Amino acid sequence: MTTREFDLIVIGAGPVGENVADRAKQGGLSVVVVESELVGGECSYWACMPSKTLLRSGAALRAARDVDGAKQAVTGGVDVAAALRRRDAIVYDWNDASQVEWLQSAGIELVRGRGRLTGERAVTVEAADGTTADLVATHAVVVSTGSAAVLPDIPGLVDAAPWTSRDATGVRDVPPSLAILGGGVVGSEMATLFTSFGTQVTVIARSGLLGGMEPFAGEAVAAALREAGADVRTGVEVDRVARTDGGDVVLSLSDGSEVRAAELLVATGRVPRTDDIGLETVGLAPGEWLDVDDTLRVRGVDWLYGVGDVNHRALLTHQGKYQGRAAGDVIAARALGRHIDDAPWGAHVATADHDAVPQVTFTDPEVASVGHTEASARRAGLGIRVVDYDLSWISGASTHADHYRGRARAVIDTDRHVLVGATFVGPDVAELLHSATIAIVGEVPLHRLWHAVPSYPTVSEVWLRWLEEYRRDTQGAG
Numbered sequence: 001m002t003t004r005e006f007d008l009i010v011i012g013a014g015p016v017g018e019n020v021a022d023r024a025k026q027g028g029l030s031v032v033v034v035e036s037e038l039v040g041g042e043c044s045y046w047a048c049m050p051s052k053t054l055l056r057s058g059a060a061l062r063a064a065r066d067v068d069g070a071k072q073a074v075t076g077g078v079d080v081a082a083a084l085r086r087r088d089a090i091v092y093d094w095n096d097a098s099q100v101e102w103l104q105s106a107g108i109e110l111v112r113g114r115g116r117l118t119g120e121r122a123v124t125v126e127a128a129d130g131t132t133a134d135l136v137a138t139h140a141v142v143v144s145t146g147s148a149a150v151l152p153d154i155p156g157l158v159d160a161a162p163w164t165s166r167d168a169t170g171v172r173d174v175p176p177s178l179a180i181l182g183g184g185v186v187g188s189e190m191a192t193l194f195t196s197f198g199t200q201v202t203v204i205a206r207s208g209l210l211g212g213m214e215p216f217a218g219e220a221v222a223a224a225l226r227e228a229g230a231d232v233r234t235g236v237e238v239d240r241v242a243r244t245d246g247g248d249v250v251l252s253l254s255d256g257s258e259v260r261a262a263e264l265l266v267a268t269g270r271v272p273r274t275d276d277i278g279l280e281t282v283g284l285a286p287g288e289w290l291d292v293d294d295t296l297r298v299r300g301v302d303w304l305y306g307v308g309d310v311n312h313r314a315l316l317t318h319q320g321k322y323q324g325r326a327a328g329d330v331i332a333a334r335a336l337g338r339h340i341d342d343a344p345w346g347a348h349v350a351t352a353d354h355d356a357v358p359q360v361t362f363t364d365p366e367v368a369s370v371g372h373t374e375a376s377a378r379r380a381g382l383g384i385r386v387v388d389y390d391l392s393w394i395s396g397a398s399t400h401a402d403h404y405r406g407r408a409r410a411v412i413d414t415d416r417h418v419l420v421g422a423t424f425v426g427p428d429v430a431e432l433l434h435s436a437t438i439a440i441v442g443e444v445p446l447h448r449l450w451h452a453v454p455s456y457p458t459v460s461e462v463w464l465r466w467l468e469e470y471r472r473d474t475q476g477a478g
Helices: 015-026 041-045 048-065 080-090 097-106 165-169 185-196 215-227 317-335 374-379 395-400 429-441 459-477
Strands: 004-011 031-035 109-112 114-119 122-126 132-143 147-149 177-181 200-205 231-234 238-243 249-253 258-261 263-266 270-272 304-306 358-361 366-371 384-390 407-413 418-426
Touching: 004 015, 004 317, 015 031, 015 041, 015 097, 015 317, 041 048, 048 080, 048 165, 048 185, 097 109, 114 132, 132 317, 165 185, 165 263, 177 185, 177 249, 177 258, 185 200, 185 215, 185 358, 200 258, 215 231, 215 366, 215 407, 215 418, 249 263, 358 429, 366 429, 374 384, 374 407, 374 418, 384 459, 395 459, 407 459, 418 429, 429 459
Parallel strands: 004 031, 004 132, 031 109, 132 304, 177 200, 177 263, 200 231
Antiparallel strands: 114 122, 122 132, 147 270, 238 249, 249 258, 358 366, 366 418, 384 407, 407 418
């Protein structure tokens, strides 16, 4: 068998791996990507794209129902069959031909199969038919294999054949009832989705919804779910799970109650897909997250990089793509002896992973956040002032919807007089987020933000209200 040589081998052809490969190729390297499933990865076929596509139907319907003149045209609920057809179109019926065509046009080679490290800069790929191919990298190997849903150790859970997020986003037959274990982003979004489909949803969340975000975000989502007819149970745990002879799933809870549903979705966290990629051959532990520096290089192995979910820095597609761009550029620069810009905010580092990560949760209401929460800022030892504002008081909100409900929080560093965190909760707040991200990354002084005039009447006027409230609070404190 002939061993094929490339400058860079990328294991995993999701959006993160594609970005690494593209930047390295543009930088002058020969690149091959290895993929065992579909080119385009989790986000394209089982996560971001199908889930947000499915959620959009319910969101559009809710928006129309809250505008007089539009609500009269709404004569029914979500057309589930049509929503599923739209999902199928978005994921190209789980066909990756267009993604493969893009790789070819970019000059990036594809080898299909499961890639495993077999030594220094060496990867063996086993194809579906059992044949193998040996690859060697002259400069670097990137692991970009993503993460998978974790099943907690609950008696009877595995035997009950629960859904994971893939089953939920790929659903063909919508169940009449669904229990969801977990109140994080996936659990909250899927509760919103299936409630809009008419499914009777029960959410079991030990610590409430959207933990790690501002508390008012999870509270707003829980309230909206309950208003929509979902049963949201917090502060309880699942002690046991059983699948009945009739096909239902029964969950026995720690408070002595039971939940019965046609299906169970487990959304309690993620584990890295590193258990069978040969990490042991380079002295690393299989199944563990990869510990990387800000250039995404694995500590202790100077030719190995971990990019995207596998490094556990920020399990978000857009953040992984950001890492991929930095990693592809720095790998090419190191290979060709170019200058390395690895100072904070340099071209070859993923500095934003630490304190400037944006995230949108596509629930009802939407939750958009970036940077610190009040709690995380205080844990970091920052001197802060928190400014809250009711979005319904803004003129743009009153034109947007007849019963707009929302809240926005700014977390301000009082030593540097810059924004370090922002959270928006309300209808269509996702589009407010990037301005906050720019303000945080750019460390724009508050006195300069006074000159960034928001258009009227838009919900973006919250920026002016924040500054007014902050000035009022500061003057009052003085």
